[in-house]
Amino acid sequence: MDRRSFIKGAALAGVGTVGAGFLAACSPNGKTDSDKSDEKNVSDGSATEGAISWRTPQDYSAQASEAGDYDAVVVGHGYAGVTSCRELSEQGYRVALLEFQPEETYMATGNESCGVNSNLVNKITEGNQYHDVDPVEYYQNWMTMIGNQGNPGLIMRYCQNMGDNIDWYYDSLTDSDIATLSHSGSPAAGETWPHLLPNIGPIKFYPGVISAYAEECNQTKIQGYNREKAKAAGAEFFFNTRGLQILQDNGKVSGVIAENRADGSYLKFSCKAVVVATGGFAYNEEMLNDLMPDIKNNMIEGEAWKDAFGNERFVGDASNWQYQGDGIKMAHWAGAHLESIIPGMNAKHIQAPTSMNNFPQAVWVRSDGKRFMNEFYPVVEQRGVPNVYLPREPISCVFDSNFPEYRQYTVPQHGMFSPTTSAIEELKTGMDKAYQKFKGTWVEPESSKEDNQAGAMFAAPEFIADDTLEGLAKQLGLEGDAVETFVAEIEKYNKFCEYGIDEDFGRYAEVLFPVKDGPFYALAGNPGLGEIMSTCGGIITNAEQNALDANSEPIPGLYVSGNDCGRRFGVEYITPTPGVSLGMAIVLGREAGKSVAKYLETV
Numbered sequence: 001m002d003r004r005s006f007i008k009g010a011a012l013a014g015v016g017t018v019g020a021g022f023l024a025a026c027s028p029n030g031k032t033d034s035d036k037s038d039e040k041n042v043s044d045g046s047a048t049e050g051a052i053s054w055r056t057p058q059d060y061s062a063q064a065s066e067a068g069d070y071d072a073v074v075v076g077h078g079y080a081g082v083t084s085c086r087e088l089s090e091q092g093y094r095v096a097l098l099e100f101q102p103e104e105t106y107m108a109t110g111n112e113s114c115g116v117n118s119n120l121v122n123k124i125t126e127g128n129q130y131h132d133v134d135p136v137e138y139y140q141n142w143m144t145m146i147g148n149q150g151n152p153g154l155i156m157r158y159c160q161n162m163g164d165n166i167d168w169y170y171d172s173l174t175d176s177d178i179a180t181l182s183h184s185g186s187p188a189a190g191e192t193w194p195h196l197l198p199n200i201g202p203i204k205f206y207p208g209v210i211s212a213y214a215e216e217c218n219q220t221k222i223q224g225y226n227r228e229k230a231k232a233a234g235a236e237f238f239f240n241t242r243g244l245q246i247l248q249d250n251g252k253v254s255g256v257i258a259e260n261r262a263d264g265s266y267l268k269f270s271c272k273a274v275v276v277a278t279g280g281f282a283y284n285e286e287m288l289n290d291l292m293p294d295i296k297n298n299m300i301e302g303e304a305w306k307d308a309f310g311n312e313r314f315v316g317d318a319s320n321w322q323y324q325g326d327g328i329k330m331a332h333w334a335g336a337h338l339e340s341i342i343p344g345m346n347a348k349h350i351q352a353p354t355s356m357n358n359f360p361q362a363v364w365v366r367s368d369g370k371r372f373m374n375e376f377y378p379v380v381e382q383r384g385v386p387n388v389y390l391p392r393e394p395i396s397c398v399f400d401s402n403f404p405e406y407r408q409y410t411v412p413q414h415g416m417f418s419p420t421t422s423a424i425e426e427l428k429t430g431m432d433k434a435y436q437k438f439k440g441t442w443v444e445p446e447s448s449k450e451d452n453q454a455g456a457m458f459a460a461p462e463f464i465a466d467d468t469l470e471g472l473a474k475q476l477g478l479e480g481d482a483v484e485t486f487v488a489e490i491e492k493y494n495k496f497c498e499y500g501i502d503e504d505f506g507r508y509a510e511v512l513f514p515v516k517d518g519p520f521y522a523l524a525g526n527p528g529l530g531e532i533m534s535t536c537g538g539i540i541t542n543a544e545q546n547a548l549d550a551n552s553e554p555i556p557g558l559y560v561s562g563n564d565c566g567r568r569f570g571v572e573y574i575t576p577t578p579g580v581s582l583g584m585a586i587v588l589g590r591e592a593g594k595s596v597a598k599y600l601e602t603v
Contacts, residue, residue: 052286052290053286054284054286054287054290054325054329055290055332057245057333058244058245058333059245060244060245060257060259060266061245061247061257061268063266064257064266064267064268065265065266065267065268066267066268066270067096067238067258067267067268067269068096068236068269068270069094069270069271070094070095070096070236070269070270070271071088071093071094071095071271071272071273071600072088072093072094072095072096072271072272072273072274072275072596072600073095073096073097073098073243073255073256073269073271073273073274073275074088074095074096074097074098074274074275074277075097075098075243075256075258075274075275075276075277075278075326075327075330076097076098076099076100076243076276076277076278076279076327076562077097077099077101077106077223077227077237077239078108078109078223078277078278078279078562078563078585079108079110079113079169079219079223079562079582079585079586079589080275080277080561080562080563080565080585080586080588080589080592081097081099081275081277081278081561081562081589082097082223082226082227082230082589083165083169083226083585083586083589083590083593084275084277084559084561084589084590084592084593084596085097085227085230085235085275085593086226086227086229086230086233086235086590086593087589087590087592087593087594087597088235088593088596088597089230089231089233089234089235090229090230090233091593091594091597092233092234093596093597093600094234095230095234095235095236096235096236096237096238096269096271097230097235097236097237097238098238098241098242098243098256098258098269099237099238099239099240099241100240100241100242100261100278100322100326101239101240101322102239102240102261103237103239103240106220106239107220108218108219108220108222108223109219109279109534110219110581110582111211111212111213111218111219112184112209112210112211112212112578112579112582113166113169113209113210113212113219113579113582113583113586114162114166114208114209114210114575114577114578114579114580114582114583114584115163115166115183115208115209115210115579115583116133116138116162116163116206116208116577116583117132117133117135117162117163117166117208118162118163118164118166118167118170118208118210119163119167120166120167120170120173120178120181120210121166121183121208121209121210123178124178124181124182124183124210125183125186125207125208126189133206133208135156135159135160135162136159137204138159138162138206138576139155139156139159141203141204141576142155142159142576143155144202144203145203145378145379145570145574145576146569146570146571146574147570147571149567149570149571150567150568150569150570151541151542151543151566151567151568152543153542153543154541154542154543154545154565154567154568154588155568156543157543157588157591158568158584158587158588158591161587161590161591162583162587165586165587165590165591166210166583166586166587168590169222169226169586169590170210170222172222172225172226172228172229173217173222173225176216176217177216177217177221178217180212180214180216180217181210181211181212181214181217182211182213182214183207183208183209183210183211184209184211184412184416184418184578185205185207185208185209185412185413185416185418185577185578186207186208186412187420188420191420191421193408193410193419194408195405195408195409195410195419196410196411196412196419197409197410197411197510197511198411199378199411200376200377200378200411200508200510200511201378201508203378203379203576204576205411205412205413205576205577206412206576206577207412207577208412208577209412209577209578209579210579211579219582238258238267240260240261240262241258241259241260241261241267242258242259242261242326243256243257243258243276243278243326243327243330244257244258244259244266244326244330245257245330245333246274246276246330246331246333246334246558247268248334248335251335251555251556252272252556252557252603253271253272253273253274253334253555253556253557253558254270254271254272254557255268255269255270255271256268256269256271256274256330257269271557272557272599272600272603273557273558273559273596273599273600274557274558274559275559275560275561275592275593275596276327276328276330276331276539276547276558276559276560276561276564277327277560277561277562277563277564277585277589277592278323278325278326278327278328278562278564279322279323279327279534279562279563279564280323280325280328280534280535280536280537280538280562280563280564281323281324281325281328281535281538282313282323282344282532282533282534282535283313283314283321283322283323283324284321284323284324284325285305285313285314287324287325287328288305288532288535291338291339291342291535291538292342292344292347292348292535294341294348294571295344295347295348295388295529295530298388298389298529299529299530300392300529303392303528303529303530304530305530305532306528306530306531306532307531307532307533308346308531308532308533310528310531323534323535325535325538327538327539327560327564328538328539328564331538331539331547331558331560331564332539334547334555334558335547335549335550335555336539336540336547336548336549336555336558336560337539337540337547337548337549337550337552338538338539338540338566339537339538339539339540339566339567341571342535342536342537342538342566343535343536343537343568343569343570343571343572343573344532344533344534344535344536344572344573345532345533345534345535345536345573345581346381346531346532346533346573347530347531347532347533347535347572348381348385348388348571348572349381349382349383349384349385349387349388349572350384350385350387350388350395350527350528350529358380358415358416358417359397359399359523360375360376360377360380360383360511361375361376361399361403361406361407361409361410361511361513362375362397362398362399362403362513362523363375363397363398363399363490363493363515364395364396364397364398365395365396365398365486365489366390366393366394366395366396367393367394367477367478367482368482368485369473369478369482369483369484369485369486369487369489370485370486370489371489371493371504371505372386372390372505373386373505374502374505374506374507375397375505375507376507376508376511378411379413379574379575380413380414380415380416381414381415381572381573381574381575382572382574384527385572387527388529392526392527392528392529393526394476394477394524394525394526395524395525395526395527396476396522396523396524397522397523397524398472398490398515398520398521398522399513399515399520399521399522400514400515400516400517400518400519400520400521401431401517401518401519401520401521402513402514402517403427403431403513403521404424404427404428404431406513407419407424407427408424409510409511409513412577412578413575413576413577413578414573414574414575414578414579414580415578416578426460430460430461430462430463431463431465431521433463434462434463434464434465434521435465435519435521437465438464438465438466438467438519461523462523463521463522463523464476464521464522464523464524465519465520465521466518466519466520467518467519467520468518468520469486469487469490469515469520470483470487472520472521472522473486473487475522476522476524490515492504493514493515494514494515494516496512497512497513497514498514500512534563534573534581535563536563536568536569536573536581537563537564537565537566537567537568537569538560538563538564538565538566539560539564539565539566540552540566540567541559541560541565541566541567542554544559544592544595544598544599545559545560545561545565545588545591545592545595546558546559546595546599547559547560556599556603557599557603559592559595559596559599560592561585561588561589561591561592562585562588562589563581563585565588568584
């Protein structure tokens with residue numbers, strides 16, 4: 001139940017979903033195909049220098065054949081899409097859902113959903129206290145975390161409805177399904193985490209995660225349960241169908257044009273309202289460069305957009321990629337207003353290959369031997385932010401022999417370290433190995449040689465050990481005055497720990513852990529920028545998730561939910577509970593369905 005398992009679901013969702021990119025045969029400006037011979041396919045991320053081709057509206061209506069008349073069309077089968085569809089169909093409306101992936105290979109992305117205030121999370125955590133969180137307190141804390149930059153009404157709507165809507169989403173699970181669910185952010189039966197912190201300074205954290213990692217009951221299956229409930233209520237599902245364009249009549253939504261990816265034909269779905277929920281634009285390089293300039297403009301030579309494994313994203317046939325921003329394109333072409341700052345998941349901070357960003361209990365130093373920030377800033381996504389604006393030089397996490405105790409001080413958040421008994425023992429083993437290597441007594445077991453070759457991508461971090469701080473500094477590559485500076489810096493930091501006040505960077509007293517008892521250890525890595533798991537915004541809406549136009553007026557019939565919906569996370573995806581990305585999509589997806597139902601009553 002760690003980051004790699006989350007990634008596995010995300011990565012597999014983008015593999016094997018075969019289809020073709022699209023090119024317009026006609027466009028609103030009347031250009032012919034020959035007139036546009038120098039224009040590039042917006043889906044391949046290869047726009048010419050300075051061009052923003054994705055913003056140019058495309059018109060496919062002349063080529064489209066009628067596919068039916070509906071009250072509402074939902075574009076995207078993910079968490080927000082399937083819950084919107086189910087809610088609308090259960091209210092008696094005729095709904096069509098269009099999904100990019102083929103039905104036979106459909107796979108949900110992600111595994112963990114925040115379940116705070118749900119009965120289900122109370123059940124799987126064996127009656128812990130996660131059922132009775134004050135929604136107003138949760139809201140206040142959320143807005144504090146994101147600097148009050150979110151949509152107040154939308155976020156409060158999430159907080160007030162998160163328990164009920166999560167239970168509704170999971171209401172088809174059998175007892176055997178529930179038995180396979182797990183949770184993170186809090187100890188399992190038989191374990192205690194004495195140093196699990198409820199807050200760091202003013203920022204609070206709330207355990208309460210529903211984790212569906214088991215093959216017997218994963219999120220693909222759970223979404224399937226919701227799909228079947230929607231079908232039973234009359235909804236129609238069109239897989240292998242890519243939404244391309246929203247049609248409007250006198251400013252009101254009147255339909256959706258989609259591509260049948262099996263044969264390349266175009267379909268027109270007439271409707272009065274549409275819910276856009278296609279999951280963001282993490283696989284569209286042009287859109288990333290355009291809509292996340294705060295990251296693109298800070299990349300240095302050699303840095304590029306990467307996936308959560310550190311691999312470059314844009315290789316192979318672009319037509320196989322999902323999450324190309326289709327929903328944001330459609331909504332923007334229909335007049336919806338874009339956010340000026342769009343958050344991403346893991347995008348806007350430095351995370352070294354050694355995962356040093358998740359070692360906040362240590363002391364971080366740069367190549368000059370000096371600390372440079374508050375290592376245990378409350379939110380993991382914000383710990384590496386200063387490095388975006390600093391030279392890309394090695395960063396070392398330094399700690400002493402007491403680290404197995406200090407490492408247990410953690411908070412429930414995205415990417416958290418769970419201080420289980422096995423995890424702490426693994427840490428001790430890694431430290432022992434490093435010290436034996438330092439002493440020259442380490443012998444590599446035969447079994448671990450094979451394991452390391454087979455799973456190098458997820459190998460445990462390799463620590464460096466030494467009996468003295470001076471020796472450790474030299475092993476880290478520090479030279480000359482930097483060695484003395486490093487030793488003096490650690491001594492000064494230890495004084496801060498003794499007094500309980502970090503005069504340099506304001507680290508809170510409860511997470512000031514000294515580095516004074518040898519042997520001494522370090523974890524080193526070279527930071528890099530550009531890793532992104534997903535994008536988490538784009539279109540500005542009101543609290544009903546009704547898209548707003550350039551004048552901040554609602555566009556009749558156009559609703560946006562999930563990772564296409566903006567103003568939920570501030571400048572970066574940050575969490576008071578692991579799994580809020582999926583949790584918010586589930587909860588607000590259903591709420592979007594309710595909003596559309598209210599709108600349909602008026603037209």
